[in-house]
Amino acid sequence: MSKILFKKQLSKDVYMMRLHAPLIAEERSAGQFIILQLDDDYGERIPLTIADADAKEGSITIIFQVVGKSTLQLSEKNVGDIIPTLVGPLGKPTHIENFGTVVCVGGGIGVAPLHPIAQALKKAGNHVITIIGARTKDLIILEDEMKNIADEFILCTDDGSYGRKDLVTVPLKEICERSPKPNMVIAIGPPIMMKFCSETTRPYEVFTQVSLNTIMVDGTGMCGGCRVNVGKEIKFVCVDGPEFDGHKVDFDNMMARLNSYKDLEREAHSCFLEQEIKDKEALR
Amino acid sequence: MSHHTHEQLAEEAKKLIVEYLDKIDDMKAKERTKIPPQEMPAQDPEIRSHNLDEVALGYTMEQARIEAMRCLQCVKKSCVDDCPVKIDIPRFINHIAHEEYDQAVGVIKEASLLPAICGRVCPQETQCQANCTVGKALKDVDKSVAIGRLERFVADWERATGKIAIPEIKPETGKKVAVVGSGPAGLVVAADCRREGHHVTIFEAFHKLGGVLRYGIPEFRLPNDIIDKEIDVLKAMNVEIKTNFVVGRTRKLTDLMDKDGYNAIFVGTGAGLPMFMGIEGENLVGVFSANEYLTRANLMRAFDKGHADTPIYQSKNVAVLGGGNVAMDSARMAKRLGAENVYVVYRRTEVEMPARKEEVAHAKEEGIEFYFLQNAKRILGNEKGRVNGMECLRYELGEPDSSGRRRPVVIPNSEFILNVDTVIVAIGNGSNPLISQTTPQLNVNKWGNIIVDETQKTSVNRIFAGGDIVLGAATVILAMGEGRRAAAAINKMLAEEIEKEKAAMN
Ligand SMILES: Cc1cc2nc3c(=O)[nH]c(=O)nc-3n(C[C@H](O)[C@H](O)[C@H](O)COP(=O)(O)OP(=O)(O)OC[C@H]3O[C@@H](n4cnc5c(N)ncnc54)[C@H](O)[C@@H]3O)c2cc1C
Ligand SMILES: Cc1cc2nc3c(=O)[nH]c(=O)nc-3n(C[C@H](O)[C@H](O)[C@H](O)COP(=O)(O)OP(=O)(O)OC[C@H]3O[C@@H](n4cnc5c(N)ncnc54)[C@H](O)[C@@H]3O)c2cc1C
Ligand code: SF4
Ligand code: FES
Numbered sequence: 001m002s003k004i005l006f007k008k009q010l011s012k013d014v015y016m017m018r019l020h021a022p023l024i025a026e027e028r029s030a031g032q033f034i035i036l037q038l039d040d041d042y043g044e045r046i047p048l049t050i051a052d053a054d055a056k057e058g059s060i061t062i063i064f065q066v067v068g069k070s071t072l073q074l075s076e077k078n079v080g081d082i083i084p085t086l087v088g089p090l091g092k093p094t095h096i097e098n099f100g101t102v103v104c105v106g107g108g109i110g111v112a113p114l115h116p117i118a119q120a121l122k123k124a125g126n127h128v129i130t131i132i133g134a135r136t137k138d139l140i141i142l143e144d145e146m147k148n149i150a151d152e153f154i155l156c157t158d159d160g161s162y163g164r165k166d167l168v169t170v171p172l173k174e175i176c177e178r179s180p181k182p183n184m185v186i187a188i189g190p191p192i193m194m195k196f197c198s199e200t201t202r203p204y205e206v207f208t209q210v211s212l213n214t215i216m217v218d219g220t221g222m223c224g225g226c227r228v229n230v231g232k233e234i235k236f237v238c239v240d241g242p243e244f245d246g247h248k249v250d251f252d253n254m255m256a257r258l259n260s261y262k263d264l265e266r267e268a269h270s271c272f273l274e275q276e277i278k279d280k281e282a283l284r
Numbered sequence: 285m286s287h288h289t290h291e292q293l294a295e296e297a298k299k300l301i302v303e304y305l306d307k308i309d310d311m312k313a314k315e316r317t318k319i320p321p322q323e324m325p326a327q328d329p330e331i332r333s334h335n336l337d338e339v340a341l342g343y344t345m346e347q348a349r350i351e352a353m354r355c356l357q358c359v360k361k362s363c364v365d366d367c368p369v370k371i372d373i374p375r376f377i378n379h380i381a382h383e384e385y386d387q388a389v390g391v392i393k394e395a396s397l398l399p400a401i402c403g404r405v406c407p408q409e410t411q412c413q414a415n416c417t418v419g420k421a422l423k424d425v426d427k428s429v430a431i432g433r434l435e436r437f438v439a440d441w442e443r444a445t446g447k448i449a450i451p452e453i454k455p456e457t458g459k460k461v462a463v464v465g466s467g468p469a470g471l472v473v474a475a476d477c478r479r480e481g482h483h484v485t486i487f488e489a490f491h492k493l494g495g496v497l498r499y500g501i502p503e504f505r506l507p508n509d510i511i512d513k514e515i516d517v518l519k520a521m522n523v524e525i526k527t528n529f530v531v532g533r534t535r536k537l538t539d540l541m542d543k544d545g546y547n548a549i550f551v552g553t554g555a556g557l558p559m560f561m562g563i564e565g566e567n568l569v570g571v572f573s574a575n576e577y578l579t580r581a582n583l584m585r586a587f588d589k590g591h592a593d594t595p596i597y598q599s600k601n602v603a604v605l606g607g608g609n610v611a612m613d614s615a616r617m618a619k620r621l622g623a624e625n626v627y628v629v630y631r632r633t634e635v636e637m638p639a640r641k642e643e644v645a646h647a648k649e650e651g652i653e654f655y656f657l658q659n660a661k662r663i664l665g666n667e668k669g670r671v672n673g674m675e676c677l678r679y680e681l682g683e684p685d686s687s688g689r690r691r692p693v694v695i696p697n698s699e700f701i702l703n704v705d706t707v708i709v710a711i712g713n714g715s716n717p718l719i720s721q722t723t724p725q726l727n728v729n730k731w732g733n734i735i736v737d738e739t740q741k742t743s744v745n746r747i748f749a750g751g752d753i754v755l756g757a758a759t760v761i762l763a764m765g766e767g768r769r770a771a772a773a774i775n776k777m778l779a780e781e782i783e784k785e786k787a788a789m790n
Contacts, residue, residue, distance in 0.1 A: 001528075023534050040491050042585055044593035070593055085491045087528040217584070217594075220489050220530060221717055223576035224558040229567055234560060239717055253567050256669030260569045261595040 002036075002086040004079050005059055010141045013066040014109060015075050016051070022058030024050070024088045030116040031094030031211070031243060034060065035219045036074075037085035044070045047216045047238075049113035050089060060088075063112035063141065090219045091242045098125040100183035103175055104150075105168050105197055106132045107189020111142050113211055114188045115149075121186075122149045129182065130154065131171050133189075137162035168193065169200045176204040184209065187246060191255045198246030210246040212237045215258060228254050287649075290325040290341050297322065297346035304353055308381055313356050317418055321427050322351040324642075329649040333619050336503045336587055339646055340404070345383075348437040352381035354418055355429045362415040363431060368761045369768070371395040373412060373431055380434055386447065388438045397472045398764060400443060400510045403436025405501060405609075406761050409641050426641075443513055450520045454481035459778045462487060462546040464531045464719070467495025468760045469552035469751030469767035471514060474523045476771030477550075482778060485524040485546075487531050492583060495554050496752075497760070499583035500575070502613050504620070505643070532722040541746060547781070548774045551734060551742070551749040552767065555757050556716030560709055561605065565663030570597060570671030574606070574614045574710035581617050599623045599706035603674050605660055606630065606710035607637035612644060614708045615652045626652050627702065631659040631679055631692050657681070657692060661699060663707055674702045713757055731756065740770035748774055 006018035024034060028050050037043040052061035066072050077083070094117050102121050106114040111132050122128045130150035134140045135158045147153045154171045155163030164171065168189075175182055185208040187197035194210040201208045214226040214237045221239035228235055229250035235241065304311070304319065325341040326332070332339050343351065355377045363373045372391050379388035392399045412431045413419060419428030442448055461477045463470045466488040478484045492498050494511040519525070531537055531553075540546045558573030560566050577596075580586040584594035602618040604611050607630035615626045628647070630637060633656050637644060648654070657679040664673040678698035681690040715732035727735045727743035733756055734749040736742055742749050750766030752758055 027534060037491060039593075042588070042591045042593055044584070085528055087489065087491075087530060087534070089533055090530065217576055217579055218490070221556050222558070223579055224560070224573040225576040227567060234567065236557070239557075239721070250567075253669060256569050257567065260597065 002083045004077055004081050004083065005057075007077075007079055010063065011139050014063065014139070014141055015066070016061060016063045017074075017077075018054075018057075018059045018061050019083065019086065020058060021060050021086055021088070022055075024086075025053040025055045025058050025060050028053050028060065028089035029093030030096065030120040031113075032089035032091045033113075033219075033242065034062070034086055034088030035090060035216065036083050036087075038070060038073050038077075038083065040084045043085070045085075045217060045219070046070045046074075047090070047213070047219060049211075051112045051115055063109070065109040087219070090238055092240070094120065094243060096120045096124050101127040101129065101180075103129045103131065103172065103182045103185045104146075105172055105185060105187040105189070105193075106130070106146070107168055107187075107193035108134050108139060109141070110187075110189030110193070110211075111140075111146065114186065115142055115145055117186060117188075118146065118149050127151050129175060131156065131168050131175075133157065133166075133168035133193075135159065167196070169196050172197060172200050176201055176206055181206055183207075185246075186210075191251055191258065194246060194249075195251035195255075198249070198251070202247055208246040209243050210249060211242045212244060212249065212254065213242070213258075214254060215260060228257075287328055288323060288325070289328070293323055293325045293347065294344045297344055297350055301346045301350055304350065308353060311353070313421075316354055316356055317421050319350060319354045321354065322347040322430065322433075324430070324433055326646070329646075329651075332504065333616075333650040336620060338507050339504050340642075342440055343433055343437045348380055348434060349383065351430050351434060352377045355381070356417050358417050360417075362417065363412040363429075366414055367395075367412045368759075369395045369765050371412075371435075376438070377429065377431070377434055380438060385438050385441045389442045389447075392435060392438065396761075396764065397475055397768075398468060398514060398760070399435050400439035401468070401497060401506065401514070402761050402764070403432050403434075403439055404506050404510075405640075405759075406432055407640050407759060408432035411761075443510070448513065448517060450517060451475065451479050453479055453521060456483070457481040457778065457782055459483065459548075459782070460485070460546045461774060461778075462540045462544075462549045463552065464537070464549065465489075465495060465552040465554055465751070465753075466493040466525075467552055467554045467751055467763060468497060469554075469763040469770075470495070470550065471518065472764050472767035473550045473552065473750075473771045473774070474518055475521065476768060477548075477774055478518070478521045478523050480775045480778070482547075482775075483524070485526060486518075487529040487540075488525070488527045489530045490583065491527050493525065493527065495552075499579045500610070500613070502578065502582055502617050504616070505613065530718065532718040537719055537723045537726070537747070538744070547746065547778060549747045550767070550770050550774065551719060551747065551753060552751045552763070553716045553719055553753045554763075555713035555752040556718075557714035557732075558709065559712045559714055561660060561711065563660060563662050565665055565671070566709070568663055568665040568671045569669050570599075570665075570705055571663060571707045571709065572597070574604075574610045574708055575713070577614055577708050578610075578617060581621065587617075587621060596621060597706055601625045601702075601704040602627070602706040602708060603660070603702055603704045604628045604708045604710055606712075607632065607639060608710065608712075609639045609643060610712075611708075611710035612639045612647050612652075614710050616643075616647055616650060618706070618708065619650055619652060623706070627655055627704070628652055629655045629658050629660060629674075629676065629702070631657070633657060633681070636689075655702075659692075660707070664701070671705055671707055674704050674707055675699055676702055713752075715753060715756070719753075739773035740766055741773060746777075 129152040133156040226237040231248040376391035413428040416428035585592040586596035679692035682693040748770040751763035
């Protein structure tokens with residue numbers, strides 16, 4: 001059980017919330033996530049990265065994008081509301097040390113999980129280059145927060161409405177061509193973006209770490225729903241990850257698996273939306 | 285076998301019992317073995333394969349008494365020898381014959397805490413009923429006294445009459461016991477340690493208690509009500525419950541002692557990490573571990589399609605790999621979720637199947653098809669990465685190996701393709717990695733199972749473990765037995781400490 005302490009809309013479909021969770025706030029490290037559920041009987045378990053935490057206040061911050069029924073319902077909750085199920089911190093923490101120069105690439109909502117990692121890397125003494133990208137200006141989140149951390153900061157939009165008109169892979173390639181090349185890249189965002197970031201760095205042999213957002217159920221290594229092919233092995237994202245070597249991840253299989261329930265969920269989402277519209281009309 | 289309705293069986297038993305009532309205690313063994321074994325009433329297979337209600341309906345009072353009269357009250361008690369927790373079987377059965385259900389429950393509870401559950405899920409035909417004298421005399425283990433059904437009968441009677449007693453609790457000792465995991469092992473440790481007056485907290489990763497009883501074994505075999513009742517008893521005993529708490533992550537195991545002041549810990553985190561076959565195509569969309577499939581259906585209630593937010597795959601033709609209870613549950617659940625054809629593919633023959641006999645029989649009645657001596661070679665997918673077939677191989681039984689079992693060997697060039705869109709892998713689990721990953725000082729074997737001594741104590745002081753995390757995938761009754769042993773050791777350790785503390789004060 002967890003109470004919503006604070007809520008803010010960051011862009012059209014993106015929300016930030018601070019939740020009361022003292023134990024999680026105390027134990028969590030960068031790279032870890034929580035699972036929450038909006039109804040103990042019928043709700044779905046949705047994984048979200050811990051974007052920040054305040055051990056003193058006993059709170060964690062989540063940043064999420066509305067993509068389906070559960071994230072929509074979550075976005076409709078308000079300060080003071082209770083989230084019945086919240087469990088974490090899950091996943092292995094990011095390994096942080098002074099690697100030298102690290103490029104942090106964030107796409108869309110992926111900037112949220114990237115932020116605590118970039119913060120920790122900076123604190124460990126790394127030279128942090130940040131690239132953040134989104135389809136369009138309105139979808140950029142945490143611009144100031146990322147800028148404050150970064151030694152170098154690059155912002156791109158696909159449509160050129162803000163910053164450079166480029167995909168994030170273009171500046172990433174430029175940086176890989178520098179001499180000396182960066183020591184490491186961390187890319188977090190939609191699977192397709194992580195796939196192409198990994199393809200971009202592969203010829204330069206720059207270690208590229210990605211953070212996978214597979215479908216999950218339990219989050220404790222019991223169901224195998226989160227499994228991915230990494231190299232020749234099957235890995236469970238919730239206990240072996242969520243971070244893996246992007247050069248070894250089979251992204252095509254992962255993307256297919258993410259779409260396992262696409263038709264069903266679109267149905268659930270639209271039924272739910274229709275019902276909501278009806279309910280709202282009834283209220284008028 | 286044609287299906288007998290509940291009403292028919294009840295009616296027959298009512299008539300039949302009259303014959304025996306005035307000679308309950310004076311029948312000769314020969315006469316007793318002639319009493320007809322009582323069939324378990326069950327829902328009609330046609331109907332039940334479309335609902336989630338319990339399949340087996342339970343004996344009527346008359347049926348239970350007739351079945352109880354079949355028991356010979358042997359002096360040797362071979363049934364008790366084969367019971368993992370040594371329930372005094374003939375004694376409780378004799379009480380049933382005499383309509384003394386209260387006392388019957390009392391006898392069972394001396395040894396076992398969860399009779400309503402064990403009566404339903406124990407593999408009786410390989411335990412107590414395996415060497416029952418009646419079964420031996422009739423040369424058919426299926427005709428042994430139906431000990432499990434009788435156990436279930438009295439447990440259900442106790443629940444229905446509202447007579448479940450809250451155990452007496454000794455005065456508070458001030459000692460704290462942490463129980464990690466709420467499967468059968470954890471539940472009995474909680475009860476046994478609380479009875480001694482210790483403060484007990486159950487930590488459970490999920491939002492609901494019960495472990496596999498809740499998320500694995502389906503409603504149609506073990507209704508949630510029954511688990512809820514057991515948990516209500518623990519709550520009434522003031523056992524503290526913390527759900528959504530992943531020990532190892534939310535708190536390190538040893539921090540429960542170092543930071544939170546627990547004096548002893550029991551680890552009952554069960555099995556984890558589902559195993560896969562390691563064949564081509566196993567990550568295609570439409571391939572599930574049985575754990576995932578059943579968790580979605582049971583715990584997340586995906587069977588209730590109108591209400592649940594958690595989706596479940598829409599399947600027409602399903603292959604289930606494996607031959608245990610988990611495979612049976614997956615197959616029967618798939619049928620209930622609307623699959624038209626469900627195939628159980630098993631490498632050996634029916635005799636070797638580890639599943640309970642009753643479940644196999646029920647599965648067959650429900651139209652599940654069995655493909656014995658066959659196994660998957662690879663799973664095939666379409667251009668979208670979704671399953672559209674499974675290539676199988678046929679096997680034959682070879683020469684007996686050193687254990688006398690005839691091993692299945694592949695028949696060369698026997699490949700054929702099974703037309704399926706879903707594959708459920710039910711070939712077992714590895715161990716749950718979370719605790720061992722985050723508690724390096726805890727000794728585990730090469731499969732990740734926690735190593736314990738004969739009192740269930742681990743390599744770390746004050747930490748005990750039991751159930752599937754120690755045994756690998758086992759059974760409810762074995763998990764419960766280990767829990768009882770661990771609780772006894774914890775209680776003994778804490779009692780000695782209290783004695784010492786008292787001595788030091790004086
Ligand atoms: C470790 C981890 C960390 C995550 N962190 C964040 C985060 O910080 N912020 C955030 O907004 N999201 C995050 N996600 C993704 C988030 O969990 C999903 O967006 C959410 O579960 C969707 O639920 P829904 O009911 O709203 O949508 P659904 O109705 O379940 O799905 C809507 C659409 O989204 C797709 N989808 C379903 N699950 C996922 C998923 N896990 N990832 C991507 N697409 C999915 C479906 O295919 C479907 O097309 C994370 C996922 C993981 C595994
Ligand atoms: C589908 C299925 C059918 C079965 N059918 C039968 C049957 O008919 N008869 C039979 O005798 N046996 C059957 N079994 C086996 C039986 O259920 C198990 O042997 C038994 O449940 C093991 O009990 P346990 O207490 O060790 O653990 P579990 O029942 O596995 O419970 C462990 C609990 O610990 C929790 N947990 C795990 N890690 C953590 C953590 N880090 N922190 C907090 N909590 C944690 C889990 O969420 C879970 O609730 C079946 C198993 C399955 C999967
Ligand atoms: S072995 Fe069978 S007949 Fe003998 S006491 Fe046990 S249950 Fe009764
Ligand atoms: S989410 Fe179930 S094993 Fe990872």
